[in-house]
Amino acid sequence: MTDSPSYVPPRVWTWQPGNGGAFAAINRPTAGATHERALPVGQHPLQLYSLATPNGVKTTVMLEELLELGIAGAEYDAFPIDINAGEQFGSGFVAINPNSKIPALVDRSGDAPVRVFESGAILLYLADKFGVLLPRTHAARTECLSWLFWQMGAGPFVGGGFGHFYKYAPSKMEYPIDRYTMEVKRQLDVLDQRLAEQRYLGGDDYSIADIASWPWYGALVTNKVYDAAEFLDAQSYPHVLRWAAEIGARPAVKRGVRVNRTWGDPAQQLPERHAASDFERSSAHEP
Numbered sequence: 001m002t003d004s005p006s007y008v009p010p011r012v013w014t015w016q017p018g019n020g021g022a023f024a025a026i027n028r029p030t031a032g033a034t035h036e037r038a039l040p041v042g043q044h045p046l047q048l049y050s051l052a053t054p055n056g057v058k059t060t061v062m063l064e065e066l067l068e069l070g071i072a073g074a075e076y077d078a079f080p081i082d083i084n085a086g087e088q089f090g091s092g093f094v095a096i097n098p099n100s101k102i103p104a105l106v107d108r109s110g111d112a113p114v115r116v117f118e119s120g121a122i123l124l125y126l127a128d129k130f131g132v133l134l135p136r137t138h139a140a141r142t143e144c145l146s147w148l149f150w151q152m153g154a155g156p157f158v159g160g161g162f163g164h165f166y167k168y169a170p171s172k173m174e175y176p177i178d179r180y181t182m183e184v185k186r187q188l189d190v191l192d193q194r195l196a197e198q199r200y201l202g203g204d205d206y207s208i209a210d211i212a213s214w215p216w217y218g219a220l221v222t223n224k225v226y227d228a229a230e231f232l233d234a235q236s237y238p239h240v241l242r243w244a245a246e247i248g249a250r251p252a253v254k255r256g257v258r259v260n261r262t263w264g265d266p267a268q269q270l271p272e273r274h275a276a277s278d279f280e281r282s283s284a285h286e287p
Contacts, residue, residue: 015028015029020169020170020171021164021168021169021170022167022168023083023084023168025084026083026084026086026088026089031098031099031100032089032094032098033089033090033091033094034086034089034090035086035089035090035091036090036091037087037090037091037092037093038090038091038092039079039090039092039093039096040079041077041108042076042077042079042274043077043274044075044076044077044274045073045075045107045108045109046063046074046075046076046077046105046106046107046108046109047076047077047079047105047106047107047108048060048063048076048077048078048079048103048104048105048260049078049079049081049093049096049102049103049104049105049106050078050079050080050081050102050103050104050259050260051080051081051082051083051102051103051260051262052257052258052259052260052261052262053083053102054155054159054215054216054219054225055101055102055103055119055155055215056102056103056119056260057215057256057257058103058119058120058122058123058211058212058215059103059105059119059122059123060078060255060256060257060259060260060273061211061214061215061252061253061256061257062122062123062126062127062133062208062211062256063076063078063126063256064252064253064255064256064259065133065211065250065252065253065256066126066130066132066133067252067276068250068251068252069132071130071132073109073130074126074130075275076273077272077273077274078259078260078272078273078274079260079272080260080262080271080272081093081102081260082262083102088100088101088102095115096115096117097115097117097118098117099117099118101117101118103117103119103122104116104117105117105122105125107125107129118152119152119212120148120149120151120152120212123148123208123211123212124145124148124208127207127208133206133207133208133211134207134208135202135203135205135207140202140203143202143203144201144202144203144207144208144209145209147194147201147202147209147212147213148208148209148212150190151209151212151213151216152212154187155216157180157183157184157187158184158187158216158217158220159216161176161179161180161183161184162177162180162181162183162184162226162228163225163226165177165180166180166181166226166228166231167226167227167228181231181232184220184232185232185233187217188217188220188221188232188234188237188240189237191213191217191237191239191240191243192237192238192239192240193239194239195239195240195242195243196239199243200243201213206247210243210247214243214244214247214248214253215257217240217244218240218243218244218247218248220232220234221234221237221240221241221244222234222241222244222245222248255279258270258279259273260272260273
């Protein structure tokens with residue numbers, strides 16, 4: 001890897017392990033399992049294997065919102081996947097997500113287990129399964145899904161683009177930081193203009209569109225990821241800030257962000273979740 005403006009790509013690219021960046025040790029250009037590792041299975045029909053990154057938080061917030069609505073069938077076991085240790089390349093995890101990315105869900109409530117991978121697919125699956133957090137009328141459902149898939153397409157520019165080059169790349173490079181900052185600010189402006197007109201992304205009602213977007217954009221403007229709120233001039237997006245604060249105050253969201261979290265404030269960590277009482281026990285153990 002070079003920052004030189006005279007860099008010429010080779011005719012055929014060759015992988016150089018450890019080629020820089022915070023996650024170089026676990027990145028590779030091939031798919032599939034690297035080792036045998038069975039996944040644990042808890043007592044509930046829904047089994048989640050994840051980590052409290054923004055994509056992982058989408059699913060835990062969704063599950064906690066379902067439980068907040070009194071849907072007993074949404075009880076779940078959540079097991080952490082240590083991506084820094086390469087656990088996403090274990091045979092058990094690859095069997096439920098061949099893309100080796102968190103989160104991944106297994107629904108064991110039917111005759112045969114159903115695997116669901118990719119965070120947007122998990123949100124849609126759970127919304128359809130339980131009939132909530134997704135509008136039922138055709139026009140409203142379509143609007144909600146448009147914003148859900150907007151986040152799926154926009155998110156990589158935030159994480160793999162802006163986040164990588166601003167926060168994690170081994171050296172600061174003006175061109176990629178400038179390019180991805182411009183795009184992330186454009187996305188924030190898209191959200192701000194929408195949220196100036198509507199309380200939530202899909203309209204009047206909170207939905208999976210908000211659950212998908214909040215862990216990324218809410219975290220950006222409140223300085224929870226990349227330490228970049230000042231750099232992005234987050235105060236210039238007042239409607240995003242209003243939306244971020246409103247969603248962040250929801251009880252289910254406060255619980256969901258703790259699940260599978262293994263870093264930061266110990267009071268906010270709940271590496272495994274198997275019952276609602278786990279939150280109380282975790283808090284009780286803090287000094």
